Amino acid sequence: MTDPVLRIENLTVEIRTRTGVAPVIDDLSFRVDTGRTLALVGESGCGKSMTALAIMGLLPRGIGRIVRGSILLGAEDLATTSPARMRSIRGNEIGMIFQEPMTSLNPVYSVGEQISEVLRAHQGMGRKAAWSMAIELLDAVHIPNPSLRVSDYPFQMSGGQRQRVMIAIALACRPRVLIADEPTTALDVTVQAQIFDLLKDLQRDTGTAIILITHDMGAVTEMADEMIVMYAGRMAEAGPVEAVISRPRHPYTRGLISCVPHLGAIVDDDRPLLTEIPGIVPGLGQFGQDRCLFASRCELSDSHCRSARPAAYAITDGHSAACWQAGGAA
Amino acid sequence: MNHLGTFLIRMGNAAVLLGSVLVLNFLLIHMAPGDVADTIAQSMGGADAEVMAQIRAEYRLDDPFLVQLTRYIGNVLRFDLGHSYFYNEPVTDLILRRLPATLLLVVTAQVLALLVGIILGVYSSRNPRGIFSHLITALSLFGFSAPVFWTGLLLLIALSLRLPLFPVAGMVDPTLDGGVWVRALDIAHHMVLPVLALSSIFLALYSRLSRASMMEVLESDYIRTAEAKGLGNTKVVYKHALKNAVSPVITLAGLQFSAVVSGAVVVETVFSWPGLGTLAFEAILARDTPTILGILFFSSLVVIVGNLLTDAAHRLVDPRLRRRG
Ligand SMILES: Nc1ncnc2c1ncn2[C@@H]1O[C@H](COP(=O)(O)OP(=O)(O)O)[C@@H](O)[C@H]1O
Ligand SMILES: [Mg+2]
Numbered sequence: 001m002t003d004p005v006l007r008i009e010n011l012t013v014e015i016r017t018r019t020g021v022a023p024v025i026d027d028l029s030f031r032v033d034t035g036r037t038l039a040l041v042g043e044s045g046c047g048k049s050m051t052a053l054a055i056m057g058l059l060p061r062g063i064g065r066i067v068r069g070s071i072l073l074g075a076e077d078l079a080t081t082s083p084a085r086m087r088s089i090r091g092n093e094i095g096m097i098f099q100e101p102m103t104s105l106n107p108v109y110s111v112g113e114q115i116s117e118v119l120r121a122h123q124g125m126g127r128k129a130a131w132s133m134a135i136e137l138l139d140a141v142h143i144p145n146p147s148l149r150v151s152d153y154p155f156q157m158s159g160g161q162r163q164r165v166m167i168a169i170a171l172a173c174r175p176r177v178l179i180a181d182e183p184t185t186a187l188d189v190t191v192q193a194q195i196f197d198l199l200k201d202l203q204r205d206t207g208t209a210i211i212l213i214t215h216d217m218g219a220v221t222e223m224a225d226e227m228i229v230m231y232a233g234r235m236a237e238a239g240p241v242e243a244v245i246s247r248p249r250h251p252y253t254r255g256l257i258s259c260v261p262h263l264g265a266i267v268d269d270d271r272p273l274l275t276e277i278p279g280i281v282p283g284l285g286q287f288g289q290d291r292c293l294f295a296s297r298c299e300l301s302d303s304h305c306r307s308a309r310p311a312a313y314a315i316t317d318g319h320s321a322a323c324w325q326a327g328g329a330a
Numbered sequence: 331m332n333h334l335g336t337f338l339i340r341m342g343n344a345a346v347l348l349g350s351v352l353v354l355n356f357l358l359i360h361m362a363p364g365d366v367a368d369t370i371a372q373s374m375g376g377a378d379a380e381v382m383a384q385i386r387a388e389y390r391l392d393d394p395f396l397v398q399l400t401r402y403i404g405n406v407l408r409f410d411l412g413h414s415y416f417y418n419e420p421v422t423d424l425i426l427r428r429l430p431a432t433l434l435l436v437v438t439a440q441v442l443a444l445l446v447g448i449i450l451g452v453y454s455s456r457n458p459r460g461i462f463s464h465l466i467t468a469l470s471l472f473g474f475s476a477p478v479f480w481t482g483l484l485l486l487i488a489l490s491l492r493l494p495l496f497p498v499a500g501m502v503d504p505t506l507d508g509g510v511w512v513r514a515l516d517i518a519h520h521m522v523l524p525v526l527a528l529s530s531i532f533l534a535l536y537s538r539l540s541r542a543s544m545m546e547v548l549e550s551d552y553i554r555t556a557e558a559k560g561l562g563n564t565k566v567v568y569k570h571a572l573k574n575a576v577s578p579v580i581t582l583a584g585l586q587f588s589a590v591v592s593g594a595v596v597v598e599t600v601f602s603w604p605g606l607g608t609l610a611f612e613a614i615l616a617r618d619t620p621t622i623l624g625i626l627f628f629s630s631l632v633v634i635v636g637n638l639l640t641d642a643a644h645r646l647v648d649p650r651l652r653r654r655g
Contacts, residue, residue: 058554091559095558103552107648121561122560
C-alpha cells in the first residue's frame with residue numbers, strides 16, 4: 001500500500017456556542033492516499049464541512065478550535081503548525097472547492113485574475129506567466145474559448161462554468177489533496193455528472209487525492225474508493241465503498257442507502273423495509289454525550305446503546321462500524 | 331459603442347435636470363414678495379411711484395412671466411447670469427471668483443470624510459469590540475445630533491479663541507507675502523476648522539456604513555474562497571473585501587453630496603469663508619435676485635457633476651455596471 005498523503009488521527013474539534021462548548025468533530029480518524037478518493041457522507045449538520053475547515057485551518061475564528069488529534073500532511077502536523085505556514089499550504093498543497101459556485105467567486109474580479117492570483121501567491125509567477133497559465137487551466141477544465149473567457153467576470157458565467165473555474169483555482173498549484181465540499185449540490189443533474197467526470201479526469205492527470213464531501217450516495221459509488229459515514233461529529237461506518245454499500249453494518253448507513261432507489265435494491269434482503277430515516281440529526285448541544293447519538297432514531301437500539309458510546313468494531317479488512325448492534329449481527 | 335451611449339444618456343438626463351432647476355428657481359424667486367425695484371428704492375432711502383416705475387421699466391420687470399423666463403434661460407445658455415445691482419458687477423464673474431473657495435471646502439470635506447470614514451470602518455469591522463468601534467459609535471452619535479453650525483462654533487471657540495491654533499476667519503492672511511507654497515500652506519491652515527466642522531457628520535455616516543458593509547462582506551463565500559487560496563490577511567481584507575464593501579458607501583456619498591454643499595453654506599457663514607455660501611447669505615439679505623439665481627444654478631451644477639462622478643466611481647468598482655446598461 002502507498003503512503004497516505006493525509007492522515008487524520010483522533011481529531012477532536014470543539015465549537016463554542018451560546019450554551020457551551022460542544023465537540024463538533026469527535027475523535028475522528030481517516031486517511032487518504034495519492035490518486036484515491038475518499039467520500040465523507042452524512043446528513044446536513046453532521047460536521048462534514050467542519051472537518052474540511054479543520055484540515056484547511058479555517059475553523060471559524062474564536063468559535064472553533066482543534067483540541068485533540070493530528071492532521072498529518074506527509075510528516076507535518078497541520079493541527080499545530082504556524083498560521084504563516086498554513087497560508088503557504090492552503091491553495092497550494094491543499095485545494096478546496098465549495099458548494100455554492102454562484103457566490104464562491106469574487107464578483108468584482110475577472111476569473112483570470114482570480115486564477116492567476118493563486119499562482120502568483122504560491123508559485124512565484126509574474127503577472128504575464130500567471131495569466132497565460134490561467135488560460136491553460138480554463139482549457140483544462142473545459143471552458144470553451146479560454147483565451148476570451150479569461151477576462152470574463154463571474155456574472156457572465158453559468159453555475160457549472162463557475163464551478164469549473166473554482167476547480168481551476170483549487171488545482172492551479174497541483175495540490176496533493178483536493179477537498180470538494182458538496183461541489184455539485186447546487187447544480188442540475190447533467191452538470192453534476194460533467195463536474196464529476198472532470199474531477200476524475202484531472203485526478204488521473206495529477207494524482208491528487210480527493211476528499212469528496214457529499215450526502216449523495218449515488219455520487220459516492222460513482223466517484224469514491226473509500227468512504228466514511230459521519231453522524232453527529234463521529235465516524236459511524238468506514239471502509240471501501242464497495243464493501244460498505246453492499247454490506248452496510250450501521251443502521252444509519254443502511255438508512256442512507258435505502259433512500260437511494262437503485263442502491264437500495266442491492267441490500268434488500270439485508271435490511272428492514274425503510275425508505276427514510278425518521279427524526280433529524282441532533283443539535284450541537286447533544287454532540288459528545290457518552291452514548292450512541294443515533295440511538296433515538298434507530299429501531300435496533302437498546303438500553304446499552306443509550307448508555308455508552310460504541311467503539312469502532314472491525315468487520316473485515318478496512319471495514320468498520322461504530323455500533324453496538326453491528327457486532328452482534330456479524 | 332455602449333459606453334458612449336450610456337454616457338450620452340446620462341449627460342442628457344443631467345441637462346434636463348439642470349433645465350428644470352433653472353425654471354423652478356426662477357419661479358420661486360418670482361413668487362417671493364418684493365422685487366428688485368423695492369430693494370433699489372430702499373437703498374435710495376425711498377422713492378415715489380414714478381421712480382419705481384422707471385426702475386421696473388429699466389430692468390424690464392413688467393414683462394409677462396413667460397417672457398422674463400425665456401429671456402433668463404436664453405441668457406444663462408450664453409453664460410450670462412445677469413448683473414448684480416448689489417455688487418454692481420456681472421453675476422458670472424462674481425460667482426466664478428467665489429466658486430473655487432467653495433469647491434475647495436466641499437471637495438476636501440467630502441474626500442476626507444470618505445477616506446477617514448472608510449479606514450475607520452474597515453479597521454473596526456475586523457475588531458467589532460475594539461476601541462475604534464466605540465469611537466465610531468461615539469462619533470456617529472455626535473455627528474448625527476450636532477448641527478453643523480454648532481460644531482463649527484465649538485471648534486472655533488476651542489481651537490481658535492481659547493487655544494489659538496487656527497485662524498478665526500477667512501481663507502488667506504492678507505498681510506502674508508511669500509511664494510506659492512507659503513500661500514498654499516496658509517490656505518490649508520485656514521481650512522482646517524471649516525473642513526473639520528463640515529466633514530464630521532459625513533465622516534460619522536460613512537464610517538458606520540463602511541463598518542456594517544465590511545462586516546457583511548467578510549462573511550461572504552468569496553472571502554472564504556480567498557482564504558482557502560492561502561492569501562494573506564491584507565489581500566483578503568483590502569483586495570477582496572473592501573472593493574465589494576465600498577459600493578454602498580459610494581452610493582451614500584453620492585446621495586449626501588448635495589447635503590455637503592448645503593452644509594458648506596452654513597460653515598462658510600460661521601467661518602467667513604469667502605465662497606458661494608457667504609455670497610448667498612449676503613445676496614439673500616440684499617434681495618439680489620440675479621446673484622441668488624446664479625448661485626442656485628451653480629450649486630445645482632456642482633451637485634449634478636458630483637452625481638456623475640459618483641456614477642463613474644460605481645462603474646470603476648463594479649464590473650456588473652460596466653458591461654451593458
Ligand atoms: N460558524 C458556526 N458557529 C457555530 N456553529 C456552527 C458553525 N458552523 C457550523 N456549525 C454547527 O456545526 C455543526 C456541523 O456543521 P457542518 O460541519 O457545517 O455540517 P455539514 O457540513 O455536515 O452539513 C452543525 O450543528 C452546525 O449548526
Ligand atoms: Mg456542509
